Amino acid sequence: MYEGVNMASSQRGAIFAAKSGVEKGILEFMKQALSQGCFDAVLIPARVPAGDSFAYFLIRNGALLEGASPLPPIMPVQGAKAISSITKRGKGNKRIAAVLRPCEARATIELAKLGQADLENVVLVTVDCPGALPLSKYFESAEKGDELFGDASQDWNSEPMRPVCKVCDRFSTTGAEDLHIATLGARGEGILIIPRSPKGESILNKLGTPPVEDISSWEDQVNKLTGERKKARNKFHSALRTDIEGTDGLLEVFSTCINCHNCMRVCPICYCRQCHFDSDKMKFTFEDYLTRAGARGELRLPADMLLFHVGRMLHMSLSCVSCGMCEDACPMNIPVAQIFSLVGDRNQEAFDYVSGRSIDEALPLTTFEEEEFQEVEQSYAGTSARQED
C-alpha cells in the first residue's frame, strides 16, 4: 500500500467537471474557488511575456488566471522558493492558494519547519506530476519543448524528463498538502480532487463539488507506478553508488565542478542568506594557499570544492526532496541531483524521516537521542588509547 494514499479526511474525493482537459479543469476549479472567496490570490506558474519560459505569478484576477499553466514543462524556479519569498517574514493578510508539483510542496513543508515560510494563510494544492524537462532541453526550443512535454505527460512517459524525475517515487499526493489534484489516469469528464486537510475539505464543501466515495482506480494506478518507480530508483541508486563511493569516487564525479555554487543557490532547502563557503571565512592569505600547494605539490583553485559539496550534503540531505533544481542549474552537467537523491534517501531512511511528509514530523536534527546510532559511534577514549599504543 502506498503510504501517501491514506485518507485521514472523511471525504474521499470530489469530481470537478472539466470538459476541455485537465489543465483547463484545474484553472477553472481555481478560478471558481477564487471567486467564491476560498482564498484571495493564486500562486501559480504562467508563461513569461516573451513566451519562452515560465515563472510563478501571484494572481488575484480570474481572467488572468486563465492564462496560467498549472503544470509547466519545466521547473525554472522551485515553487517552495516562491512561497518563502512571500511569507518568509511572516504571514500576509491575503490568503494564497499555491499550485505546486509534489516535490515543490514537500520543499515548502521543509522550509516551514525551518522557519523560512509561514503556511497559516496558504492553501497548498498539488498535482500528480509526470516530471519536468531539463531546462537546457527546453531552452533549445520552447516550441519543441512544449510539444515534447505535451505528448510525454499525456502518456506518463518519463523518457524525456529529467533523470531524477524518471526515478521519482513521490510524484503524487505528499500527505501534507490541503488539496491534491489526481490526474493520473484521468478520463475526460472531470478531475478528481482529494481533500488532504480540513482546510482543503472546507474549500470543496464551499464549492459544493460533488463527492465520490470510490477513488480506487486512481489509487491503484498510483500504487502501481509508485512500486515500479521505487524499484527503478533502487536499481539506479545501487549503480550510482558504486560510481561515486568514497572520497575518490566523489572527487571524480565532481572533477569538472567550477565552484560556482549554483546548485546551492537554486536549492529550495539551502536557505542561508550567505553560504559559509561564500563568506570571508573561506578567503585565505596567499601564504595559506602556497603552504597548501607546497604540501601536496599543487592546489586546485578555487580550493575546497569537495568540502563544499560534502558540507552541503550534511546540511540539507535530510530535507532534500529530489526536486532536481541543482542539476538543472549546473553549468557543467554534473549529476548533482542524482547524487543528492541517493544521499538524501539513505540519510532520511536512517532517521525514519521523509522530507515533506508531514508538517508535524520534527526535523531529525531537533530530535537528538543520546542512545541512537551507537553502531556507528566510535569510542573516543578507545580511539585515543589506540593511538597511544
Added chain:
Amino acid sequence: MSKALRINGGAEEGLKELLKFLLESGKVKGALTLTKTGANGAVAYSLVASPAQLDHALPLFPLMPANTGQLLSLLTLKEGATEPVAVVLRPCELRAFVELVKRNQGSLENVLTISSTCGGVYPLEMALNGSIEEKLPKYWEAVKQGEMIPDIRPACKACEYFAPYTADITISLLGNKGIDKETVMLLNTEKGESFVQGISGQFTEEELDSETMERIRSRREAEKQKLFDEIEMRNLGIDELTKAFSRCIGCHNCSKACPICYCHVCFFDTEASEHEPLHYETELEKTGNVQVLPDAIFYQLVRLFHVSASCVGCGLCADVCPANIPLWAISLRVGETVQKAFGYLPGRDVEEGLPVTTFKPEEFAGIR
C-alpha cells in the same frame, strides 16, 4: 620591437619549460595554470608549487572554468603575493585582473603575468567526455593560420582584444606558423626580462605582425556584427532587454562567475532585497498579478549598470547561465557603448582611472 625569447619545442611545451625553469630556479614559488585533474579528463586551475606536478599542466588548454583574474584576486586579496608567483592567463582574464586591481581587489606585486594571443575557448558544456581533446588538432591548426575556430564560444568569436595589453610575457600564437616547433615569447616588461634570465633559449628582438593582427581583428569584428544581428542585439532598448531577460531564473550565477562583480554579498542577495508580504499585496492590488521571485530584470539592469564600464567580454556570464540567455552579447554591446562614451578601455593600463573616479562637471552635457 621588444625583447623576445625563443625556446625549442611547441608552444605548450615551451611554456611548461618556462614554468619549470621558474619553479626549479626558485624565481617563483608557485605557478597558476590549467592542469588535468580527473581521470575523465577534467581540467581545472591549479596553484603548482612542485615542478614535478607540471607534467600534467595544460597551460593553453582552450577552456575557461573560471576567469583567472578572479582567481588571482582570491590569491592576492588579503595581503598580496608575499612570494613571487607566475600566472598563465588569457588576455580577457588579465584585463579583468587589472580592473580588479584598480578596485583594490588584488595586487600585481610579485605576480609575473604570462599571456598569449588568444584563439578563444570552447563552451564549458563541452568540457566532458573528451570532446575538446578531439578538437585540439583542428584548434591548433586554425590558431596557426590565424583563422576563425569553429565551435568556440560566441564571445570568443566576437572578441577583438585577443592580444594582451599589460602582460609581462606574451606568447605569440595567433597566425604564428612555427608554433609546433618553437615557442616565441615577447618580453614586454623589465619584470618579464629579468625572470627569464638564465633560461636556455635564443634571445632576439621581435614583435607581433601588425598586418596579421589587423586581419584577425577585422574578421572578429565582422563576426561580432553578424552575431549581434542574429540575436537582435543592434537596437538594445528596454523592450529588447526585458524580452531577453524574461526567462532569467534569478539564480545570479552570472554575477558569481563575473570577475568584475566582486561584491562579497550582492545587494540582490541581501536582506534588503527580501520583501514583506505587504509588498506583494500592494503590487497585487495595483496590477492584478505579480511575478514571484521578483526583481529578475531589475537585477540584470543593475548588474549592467555596475559592470559595463569594466566588462572585458570574457563571456563567462553566458557560459554559466542555466537559461541560455546570450548575456555575453548584452554585456558586450552595453559595455562597448559605455566604454566608448568614456574613452575608456578596461584592462588597458592599470594607471588609467575608472570612469566613475574621473567625474568632470562639464561632461555629458548633451544628455542632461
